[in-house]
Amino acid sequence: MDRLDYVAAIERLNSDFIKERKSRAQKIGNAFLKYSTAISHLHFSKVFQLFRDNIAAKIIAKKYTKEIHSPSILPKDLNFREKKIVVYTCVVGNYDQIPEPLLKYDNVSFVAFVDNPDMFKNKESQWKYSPIPRKLETLSPTLMNRYLKFHPSELFGDYEYSIYIDGNIRIVSDIRTLIQNCGDKTGLAMHRHGARDCVYDEAMVCLLYRRGSAKKIKEQMAKYCSEGFPKNYGLNEANVIVADLKNNRSSNLLNEWWNELLRTGSLRDQLAWPYVLWKNELTIDDVGCLGVDVYSNLKFQINKHN
Known part of the structure; x- marks a missing residue:
């Protein structure tokens, strides 16, 4: 075949x-x-x-649920078979959550940041298990993950593209094609949120499910509202992030996202991202679209978090 x-x-x-x-x-x-x-x-x-x-x-x-349609975006005509790509994740503690990629490609490296890489010395895997950088050791596991998630240009300077995935996502198809979706204005691509397009609605969902600090989320939304941040500005999922590492805008935006996450203290990165775009006079449409929600993407299988 x-x-x-x-x-x-x-x-x-x-x-x-x-x-x-x-x-x-x-x-x-x-x-x-x-x-x-x-x-x-x-x-x-x-x-x-x-x-x-x-x-x-x-x-x-x-x-707080509506039908979201993915925009029709023609991918760039990139020779993704020639680009140097790194796929990476970060999992602290629960190592059974790192599924093995199904396929192997010569121009793709797989890196998993873990807090005890010695456990994997004898494990046959496409993943290269790397230690959490020492400068992050004082952070909580959540902030360790977020720092690595938002700083691919710092971690992988020798690569042209990075693809961050959450540790519960298994790659079952050719992931290289995703780099063609990076938006020119942002150098980034993500999935749209499958059920909502409003950060204020997403905040209410976080409160209902008790995700993050209720006090910090309410303060964050009050600040955004007081500044005039509009409703229904759009919403991305943050479980897969493709970055063009040669586009300086991608690293700048991701670093601003990290700073906004720290400033708010809510630890809900989806809530901070649309605001960061808005402050930079960008929209969700400036972020390349990987489809409507990762759960429908045929390149992945998802082990849902408990």
Whole structure:
């Protein structure tokens, strides 16, 4: 089978997998498994949390969910087979969350930043397990991840493009093509958010699911509102970030994103990103689009966080 035919066949299979995973039967089965597991282990606080999250999910579906359409963007005509690309992630502690890439390409390197790389000395993997830089050791695991996520030009100066992925994402297809989507004005590409296009709505979802500091999120949104930051400005997912490392705008914007994340203290990077774009007189459309939500991208399979 030709390599391109092989990749196409993988994506067709992944399409069926994604459809099955999104099916009502699968969702009911997953919910039953979570409840039954919690009950069997007498984790009643977990049962209460699941019940509370179910109520929150119904509110979110009714008030803060809409159909998002991906814009039709013609990818750049780049010879992605010739570009030097690094794919990287950062996982602290739970190493079982780093899935192995399915395919291998000569012009792609895989780097996983972990806090104990000696554990992987004898592991056969495409991932090169690298230590967390010493200067980050005083940061929390979340901030360690965010610093590495937002500073690819500092980490990978010898590469032309970087692709950050969350540690629960498995690459099952040819990821190199994603570099063609980088926006010229930003040097970046991400997925659109699959359910919302408003940072204020996303903040409410974070509050309902108790993600991040409620006090800091409210202060952050109050500040944005007082400055005139508009509703429905657009929203990206931040679990996959493609950066053109030869475009200085990408490193500048990512560094501003990091600084805004620190300033707000909410630790919710999705909330800070649209504001950073707005302050730089940019829009979501200036960020290259990888599609509507990573869960629908045929190049990936996602292990959802608990």
